[in-house]
Amino acid sequence: MKLNINGADVEVEADADTPLLWVLREQLGMTGTKFGCGIGQCGACTVHLNGQPIRSCIMPASALVGQTLTTIEGLDHPVQQAWLEEQVPQCGYCQSGQLMAAASLLNNNRKPSDEDIGKWMTNLCRCGTYDRIRKGIHAASEAMPEPVLPMPDLEAGPPGGEAGPPEGETGPPAPADGGAE
Amino acid sequence: MKTVNLTRRGFVTALGGLVLGFNLPGCASLLPSIDGTIGLGADPGELVDINAWIRIAPDNTVSLRMGASEMGQGVFTSLPMILAEELDVDWQQVHAESAPAAKVYRHANTDYPGSSQLTGGSASVRGYYEQLRRAGASARAMLVKAAADQWGVSPGDCLTEAGHVLSGEDKLSYGQLAQAASRLSPIDAEPKALSERKLLGTSPARLDLPPKVDGSATFGIDVQPEGCLNATLVQCPHFGGSLVSFEDSAAREVPGVLDVFELDGAVIVVADTFWHAKKASTLLQIEWDAGQGAGLDDARIGEILQEALDRGGKTLWKVGKVGETDIEAIYEVPYLEHAPIEPLNATAWVRPGRVDVWAPTQAQQTNQMAASRIAGVSNDDVYIHTTFLGGGFGRKSFNDFVNWAVKVAMRFEQPVKVTWTREECFKRGQYRPRSLCRMRAKLGQDGYPTDLSFEMASQNVAAEVVPPALANLKPLIGEVIAGGLLHNPYAIPNQRVDVAVVDLPIPVGWWRSVQGSNNAFYRECFLDELANAAQVDPIAYRRKLLADSPRELAVFEAAVEAAGPLRQRQSRGVALFECFGSLCAQVADVTVIDGELIVHRVAAAMDCGTALHPDGVKSQVMGALTMGLSSMLREGLSLSDGAVQQQNFHEYELLKLAEAPQVTVVIVDSGEPLGGVGEPGLPPILGAVCNAVAAATGKRVRSLPLGKQLQA
Ligand code: FES
Ligand code: FES
Numbered sequence: 001m002k003l004n005i006n007g008a009d010v011e012v013e014a015d016a017d018t019p020l021l022w023v024l025r026e027q028l029g030m031t032g033t034k035f036g037c038g039i040g041q042c043g044a045c046t047v048h049l050n051g052q053p054i055r056s057c058i059m060p061a062s063a064l065v066g067q068t069l070t071t072i073e074g075l076d077h078p079v080q081q082a083w084l085e086e087q088v089p090q091c092g093y094c095q096s097g098q099l100m101a102a103a104s105l106l107n108n109n110r111k112p113s114d115e116d117i118g119k120w121m122t123n124l125c126r127c128g129t130y131d132r133i134r135k136g137i138h139a140a141s142e143a144m145p146e147p148v149l150p151m152p153d154l155e156a157g158p159p160g161g162e163a164g165p166p167e168g169e170t171g172p173p174a175p176a177d178g179g180a181e
Numbered sequence: 182m183k184t185v186n187l188t189r190r191g192f193v194t195a196l197g198g199l200v201l202g203f204n205l206p207g208c209a210s211l212l213p214s215i216d217g218t219i220g221l222g223a224d225p226g227e228l229v230d231i232n233a234w235i236r237i238a239p240d241n242t243v244s245l246r247m248g249a250s251e252m253g254q255g256v257f258t259s260l261p262m263i264l265a266e267e268l269d270v271d272w273q274q275v276h277a278e279s280a281p282a283a284k285v286y287r288h289a290n291t292d293y294p295g296s297s298q299l300t301g302g303s304a305s306v307r308g309y310y311e312q313l314r315r316a317g318a319s320a321r322a323m324l325v326k327a328a329a330d331q332w333g334v335s336p337g338d339c340l341t342e343a344g345h346v347l348s349g350e351d352k353l354s355y356g357q358l359a360q361a362a363s364r365l366s367p368i369d370a371e372p373k374a375l376s377e378r379k380l381l382g383t384s385p386a387r388l389d390l391p392p393k394v395d396g397s398a399t400f401g402i403d404v405q406p407e408g409c410l411n412a413t414l415v416q417c418p419h420f421g422g423s424l425v426s427f428e429d430s431a432a433r434e435v436p437g438v439l440d441v442f443e444l445d446g447a448v449i450v451v452a453d454t455f456w457h458a459k460k461a462s463t464l465l466q467i468e469w470d471a472g473q474g475a476g477l478d479d480a481r482i483g484e485i486l487q488e489a490l491d492r493g494g495k496t497l498w499k500v501g502k503v504g505e506t507d508i509e510a511i512y513e514v515p516y517l518e519h520a521p522i523e524p525l526n527a528t529a530w531v532r533p534g535r536v537d538v539w540a541p542t543q544a545q546q547t548n549q550m551a552a553s554r555i556a557g558v559s560n561d562d563v564y565i566h567t568t569f570l571g572g573g574f575g576r577k578s579f580n581d582f583v584n585w586a587v588k589v590a591m592r593f594e595q596p597v598k599v600t601w602t603r604e605e606c607f608k609r610g611q612y613r614p615r616s617l618c619r620m621r622a623k624l625g626q627d628g629y630p631t632d633l634s635f636e637m638a639s640q641n642v643a644a645e646v647v648p649p650a651l652a653n654l655k656p657l658i659g660e661v662i663a664g665g666l667l668h669n670p671y672a673i674p675n676q677r678v679d680v681a682v683v684d685l686p687i688p689v690g691w692w693r694s695v696q697g698s699n700n701a702f703y704r705e706c707f708l709d710e711l712a713n714a715a716q717v718d719p720i721a722y723r724r725k726l727l728a729d730s731p732r733e734l735a736v737f738e739a740a741v742e743a744a745g746p747l748r749q750r751q752s753r754g755v756a757l758f759e760c761f762g763s764l765c766a767q768v769a770d771v772t773v774i775d776g777e778l779i780v781h782r783v784a785a786a787m788d789c790g791t792a793l794h795p796d797g798v799k800s801q802v803m804g805a806l807t808m809g810l811s812s813m814l815r816e817g818l819s820l821s822d823g824a825v826q827q828q829n830f831h832e833y834e835l836l837k838l839a840e841a842p843q844v845t846v847v848i849v850d851s852g853e854p855l856g857g858v859g860e861p862g863l864p865p866i867l868g869a870v871c872n873a874v875a876a877a878t879g880k881r882v883r884s885l886p887l888g889k890q891l892q893a
Contacts, residue, residue: 003368015436022456026411031403034397034571037603038459041830044522071395080394086797087386090804091253091572092393093400093523118839124830126522126572127253128807130841132800 006074043123248286267317303857382797401541421473474823485679495680501675506606515817523571575691609688628715696862739786756868763856776892803860811836
């Protein structure tokens with residue numbers, strides 16, 4: 001199957017049910033996207049699908065042919081600079097996912113409130129960096145240029161300005177994979 | 182690919198017990214260069230060893246080897262700072278990388294004699310401080326001597342600045358001097374006086390963050406040596422149970438699956454990729470025997486703890502004599518999982534006479550010893566390559582996940598990575614133990630306690646890692662179970678602490694802040710109960726009881742001041758706790774509306790003696806208290822037939838950003854000996870939030886997690 005990742009078309013061979021996460025990590029060697037739970041709960045595996053965050057551990061790669069995917073390796077966004085300025089990461093393991101989620105938030109909502117941030121950012125951080133993540137998002141928001149008027153057509157991509165939980169977060173968690181038993 | 186085991190390179194103990202390296206010209210190419218061993222910053226090219234810690238490239242890059250693991254706590258910044266300060270180099274020149282497992286990289290233990298290469302106990306900065314200062318000062322003196330010899334002047338006529346030696350008009354970079362310096366004998370030089378410091382006490386940007394914002398940082402799970410196989414394991418879910426039989430035909434049908442076999446009571450699936458191994462593992466049909474675990478559930482464990490409490494334990498500490506008491510409460514905390522977001526994993530390659538391990542490990546020294554026993558090679562033939570850790574919190578100080586990789590890899594010629602599913606991590610943890618604490622007190626006429634006793638029942642977190650003869654010694658239990666209850670800082674004339682150690686087949690271990698993760702809840706909440714009984718404001722109550730403990734009082738006052746005035750309709754709780762040589766006080770401001778708790782703000786004050794990297798200290802206190810808050814809201818494991826019931830994050834909910842408070846951290850610089858930083862920020866939040874909840878609702882929470890307790 002052919003996937004479009006970070007602006008490049010790549011040909012991969014994978015069983016139809018292989019989640020995008022493992023295609024990225026094990027077939028393409030793109031290990032910036034992380035595995036944390038495998039059931040859509042932690043967000044460590046967050047990537048962008050057509051600009052919107054998805055949890056790649058529960059998304060079969062075969063369903064994504066012909067769509068635009070961005071991973072942390074292809075992200076070039078003011079949040080990354082803000083993360084360095086605020087010295088956000090600790091262990092860093094969750095941070096690829098946090099950055100992908102934060103970048104999509106800011107792309108959808110240039111000036112998010114703390115409440116907007118709380119609603120959107122559902123990725124887990126065991127090191128407890130949340131307060132700095134919030135600061136980092138505000139700092140990036142300050143640093144980002146004002147959107148050029150008229151507002152860009154958001155039809156094809158994110159819902160205009162409205163924050164919402166990333167996909168894979170709505171509804172009950174996907175069933176666990178049988179608990180490895 | 183070449184690696185070197187430093188114990189063979191002749192690093193010696195010299196200079197009055199200091200461990201410094203001999204110089205080995207031209208050995209730079211021998212350094213571990215396999216993917217996975219962390220190195221930060223630009224590739225420094227050819228490096229010359231000045232000693233075991235310090236290597237310098239011709240371009241003046243200074244590469245520093247760290248014996249401690251970077252697991253988020255910032256040691257790949259704070260430890261290099263100690264060396265860089267003594268060396269007089271620019272922070273921009275500094276490159277940090279992980280050291281192999283070797284005696285020279287052990288740090289002095291902080292609470293007991295000896296040394297170890299173990300990242301835990303909030304001991305890295307404290308434990309390495311003297312060693313690194315001396316290693317830095319010695320290297321600087323050698324570079325100065327090399328320059329002075331070349332110029333024909335005395336070393337006393339030379340200065341150092343930003344990676345250069347200067348004398349009059351002459352100036353040479355460390356890079357130019359490294360070869361000559363490396364041929365000199367080690368020089369014992371005095372480290373800088375406090376007043377001469379330029380770098381320590383400032384907050385340079387962390388060295389490890391650039392690769393953590395672009396996805397390039399290598400964690401254990403990212404290691405994939407050429408030809409590496411991927412495996413996962415399914416261990417017995419019942420503690421004290423065993424494997425009866427398994428059916429693997431469906432698992433073997435999964436493409437890419439290479440082998441399925443039983444190993445030491447677990448079923449191992451080996452495949453080309455982890456995804457295939459994981460998928461196959463879910464298709465196994467396994468029959469387990471619950472064994473000793475049969476019937477062991479929450480109710481039974483509760484009874485066992487209660488019986489132990491009622492039987493009474495050993496008295497670990499007392500002052501005066503506790504007499505009749507009239508206030509009594511029993512508190513309880515549950516088993517907790519560490520849940521670092523990076524699941525357990527390790528990669529091993531076992532060849533004749535040599536074992537390589539790549540792992541996100543906190544415990545290189547014991548990993549090396551265990552791997553050498555398992556593989557039947559000498560300790561020196563085990564090469565531990567430490568990666569970044571995607572969180573550790575104590576869990577990755579245990580050997581199990583490394584041992585599994587070695588055991589599985591022994592069956593293959595290729596390297597094998599064994600990655601645990603999240604479900605496996607929950608199932609076979611080294612949990613923070615469930616415990617009970619009964620507290621009794623008597624108040625004097627003035628409302629302040631005259632008598633206070635603590636009786637605890639708990640498993641012993643040290644039992645698995647300390648030889649049995651030592652595990653139940655009073656000083657050890659006094660620290661790892663009852664720490665913080667003994668010698669508590671409040672002036673109460675009669676006090677006693679008893680601990681009943683309980684044996685259960687449930688594995689327990691160090692969970693960030695260890696004893697603090699329960700004892701701050703016990704002590705600080707009960708103290709508020711006493712203040713309430715006396716009808717005295719809890720802040721004023723503590724002030725009075727701390728009147729003779731100036732260091733504690735100062736940190737407490739700093740937190741109260743940082744919190745500022747309480748907002749309308751919010752309620753406040755305070756707590757203070759000391760562990761790992763540092764004191765932390767916290768003030769939490771909350772509201773409870775319709776049974777829903779909102780923690781708005783937490784102000785924390787931290788006294789770790791001297792903060793070498795103040796921003797790093799603030800970051801750790803923020804992170805620790807956020808993790809503590811997470812633990813008290815919804816975390817807790819339940820057991821049935823000796824098996825943990827929570828399988829993944831949907832059943833064991835961690836705190837999310839929306840619930841995370843705004844945090845203010847102030848540092849109290851007492852100038853006391855260096856204290857730990859990674860853990861002491863956790864315990865106080867447990868007391869502060871529960872005390873604030875009681876202030877808001879009148880409801881005293883005596884068992885964690887809070888769960889739905891606030892909903893009428
Ligand atoms: S790995 Fe946790 S959400 Fe995908
Ligand atoms: S930085 Fe460690 S899990 Fe978020």
